[in-house]
Amino acid sequence: MRLWIAVTGLFVLKAWQLKLATKGYVMAENSVPSMDYAEHEKTYSGFIAFSKLGVVTVLNFMLCLLVFGFGGAWASVIGTVGVLASLLACAIGLFMGQNGWRPAAIVLVVFGLLTVLSVS
Template sequence: MDYPEHERTYAGFINFSKVGTIAVLNVVLCLLLFTFGGGAGTFFGWIAMVATLVTAAIGMAIGEKGWIPPAIVFVVAGLLAIVTTA
């Protein structure tokens, strides 16, 4: 078995799992904005959805710290969800 190649594959899988998990949480927040946010929530939901797709792609390219850009979108979308659904 090619152990260094296995380590690279495992690191890529872990990175994909981190970025994917945060991206799914972002999509759930976007659905919350679409459903309960009214007009402003729909607008911000679309902005957050596009930002999620872009930051997920960037996170995949970054590598080990790739979870940080989608996490920033998650925090911002969470704050927007609190503001627009309240």
């Protein structure tokens, strides 16, 4: 009985392969194309640039939360300006490529000084 199932299974498999081959389909080949290293490097450098921008932007938002939480009378105004400046710097940085973290870093330094003045 097992032999019959095995023979029937092989027959069905061969018939299926023949049907696919007549329709223009072929079975998968075991050839691996060579890797495109230039595209890989481009993707990796884009990932690193986006990661840098993301880290600096998150630090900006952490400063905004610090101002909202511990700031004085003008905390909501300074915090709102900080959030808007961070979003604008992030949007500009997305279009700058490898140096996209720099506008967000400038906002981080300026807003950090304002945070020190408003919290103390």
